[in-house]
Amino acid sequence: MPRLTVDDLKKIKEDYKASLTLREGGYRAKVTIHMGTCGIAAGARKVMEALLDEMTKNNVKDVIVTTSGCAGLCSKEPMATVEVINEAPVKYVYLNEDKIKRIFKEHVIGGKPVEDLALVVGSETAY
Secondary structure: OOOHHHHHHHHHHHHHHHHHHHEEEEEEEEEEEOOOOOHHOOOHHHHHHHHHHHHHHOOOEEEEEEEEEOEEEEEHHOOOEEEEEEOOOEEOOOHHHHHHHHHHHHHHHHHOOOOHHHHEOOOOOOO
């Protein structure tokens, strides 16, 4: 296993602070782009780039963007999950650049989930 560098430790710290800040109310939303090999093959990188471009254009600083591995629904990739403070998470499927821009404007900025692009609303439970 390779050794951790100072940059690796800074990245771990930033990721931890970002997730903690979301829970504590410093950020109002988190968007997770699912980037397992299936997601990447289906175009998740372009979806991520489009989202980051929209955030830059709109000067949005109170939204966290993260990545995850495969969500287990490979045939529905590219996928993203939007979590807004005090709201149930929404998982979106079959995304492209235009769809993520719409999700960003309507859900992340506007607060209204885009129902026609959503697969499910809510969290999985383990009980």
